[in-house]
Amino acid sequence: MKKLPIGIQSFEIIRSEPHYYVDKTLFIKKLMDTGKYYFLSRPRRFGKSLFLDTLRQAFLGKKEYFKGLFLENNWDWNTVHPVIRISFGSGVFRSMEELRTKIDSILTDIKNEFLIEYEKNAVNDRLMEAIVKISRKTGLNVVILVDEYDKPILDCIENKELAIKIREELKNLYSVFKDADAHLKFVFITGVSKFSKVSLFSGLNNLNDITIDSRYSALCGYTHDDVEEVFKDQMISVDKEKFRAWYNGYAWLGEKVYNPFDVLLFFDKKEFQPYWFETATPTFLIQLMGKQQYFVPSMEDIVLGRELIGSLDVDMIYVENLLFQTGYLTIKEKMPGEGMIRFRMGYPNLEVKYSLTNYFLNYLVQDYRKKENIRSNLYTCFEQEKPEAMEDIFQSFFASIPHDWYRKNQLAGYEGYYASIFYCYFAASGFDVKAEDATGHGRMDMSVFYKDTVYIFEFKVIENSTKGRAMEQLHGKQYHRKYAKEGTVIYLIAVEFSKEDRNIKNFEVRSLP
Incomplete structure (x- = not known):
């Protein structure tokens, strides 16, 4: 069976004989009818590249790929536009040299595909030259499709100095689109992140950002x-x-x-x-x-x-x-x-x-066996309805985090860090957990639900203060009233931490009928 350009087809199911088709071509017609310059940001593996392939085949007049789809009878198949596709999806960019090599490769591919020659040297001049020469050679305006426009920046995002240099190099390249307007039919730019227009598309004021637009929410x-x-x-x-x-x-x-x-x-x-x-x-x-x-x-x-x-x-x-x-x-x-x-x-x-919560735990624990052992023990606590046993479990966990980790991450002094650990363990283990759970008397730090039992947590860092403040707040705020009904068992759990010891200093459990 001939493989259609992906994006028209849904992907082929592995080891499965039939092919499955999800028609996204209505969006192509809508885009063409309402504008010329578009930007779309979507997370990885959502089909951005596939949609660009679909756009390319439509502008190239490949009607045979669109049989039975919306665009088959809603497109001018007699006009074939030249398409320049620019993609930074392959490879990893760790230096300016690697970026420049990639851009040179892209410009060479354009030259070879359209049989043109460059007379200028700068990358922005060459891209402009390519657009103008292709438009004049074919007598038609050019379609520009840019895929993974932001990947070179994201690849080195941890190196701020290098990321800024790469951003400026890309800005120089993308600035061509504004000046080439008279020779362009359609421009579609896509990537994972949405950098500000000032950062990368300065001057391209008519770029329509459809990232947060309900009409295009299902485009990918x-x-x-x-x-x-x-x-x-x-x-x-x-x-x-x-x-x-x-x-x-x-x-x-x-x-x-x-x-x-x-x-x-x-x-x-x-x-x-x-x-x-x-x-x-x-x-x-x-x-x-x-x-x-x-x-x-x-x-x-x-x-x-x-x-x-x-x-x-x-x-x-x-x-x-x-x-x-x-x-x-x-x-x-x-x-x-x-x-x-x-x-x-x-x-x-x-x-x-x-x-994500499990990944955060892996970042902290690094010893996966210990993490899994803690998760197993937590299940036992809930199954046997022994919440007091959590004290030893979490004390052991906090004691296992290397002191060097705290030296690099100044987190031990704030309550959110400790609450995040508890939350991540419960969430990553599949428990029904609510954070910042709103009640008529304020917000409880966390509530966990298991069968007919509700566990309400309050967390505090109590350096140089009296123990028991967390439990006083649980009783004083009456958070439990939200879940008080016949047949429900409620546990109030107050957990207080020492930032000096980087561990639990006080752990109180009280049950309510």
Whole structure:
């Protein structure tokens, strides 16, 4: 069977005979009808490159690839436009020399494909020269498709000085698009992160950013209807609610989508595993969370302004915008109100929640056997309803963290660090956990639910103060009233820490009928 350009087709299911098609071509028509310059940011493995391939085949007039799809009868197949595709997806960029070599390779490929010759030397001059000569040679305006536009910067994001130099080199290249406007038909730029226009696209004022646009939320990824309709034979024996909870939930103000990589690997293996998460190692993000003393439990439910999540720059890197742009946080809703635009954010699904908290634990523990032993012992605590046994479990854990780790990460003095450890263990182990759980009397630090039992936690660092403040707050605020009903057992658990000892100083458990 001839392999269609991917993006028109959904991916081929591994070891499976049939091919499955998810039609995204309606979006191509909509883009063409409403504008000329577009930018889209999406996390890795969401099909950005596949969508660019689809765009390319459409502009090249390959009607045979679109049989039975929306675009077949809604496109001018008689006009074939020249397409320049620029991709920084392959390789790792660790120096300016590697970037310049890649750009030179791209310009050489353009020259060879369109049989033109360069008369100038600077990379921006050569790209401009290529666009003008190709347009004049063909008598048609040129389509520009840029894939992984930001990868050279992200590859060296930990080296700020180098990242800035690479950013400026790319800015020089992308600045061509503004001056080449008279020779351009359509421009589509995509990548993982969204750097500010000033950083990389200065002057390109008509660049339409469709990253957070409900009309294009499902441009990449599969909607639930896609899955139910296109993969219905694969879904027959699947627990649909669990499948949805594990993999659905990515949203950019519009319809929620699944990551295609997850869907197809699940259908192949029939196991609930973090397929998408395991394709990357977010070490820099985890280190940044530690450096900025990020309160991990806040990822359950956090309100952020558009400016904070909307753009990234080498000079202003925050945990929140990295979490959102890499796919570990997603938009739950746009908050009502005038003036400042705000969004309620949270984990997209269980895959991300379990995996990211587990990765954070790995960053701390490093001894995976010890971590797994602690998780097993926690299960025993909940099964036997012995919450007091958690004291020894977590004391052992905190004692195992090397002192050198604290020297590099000044975290031992703030409550959020300790609360984050408890939260990560519960979340990574699959327990139903709520952080910053709101009540009519304030917010409890954390609540964990297991069968008919609720465990309510309060955390405090109490250096040079009296023990017992955490339990006093639990009783005084009456947090437990939110869950007080017949048949429910409630435990109040006060955990107080010493930043000098870097461990639990006081652990109290009280049960309420």
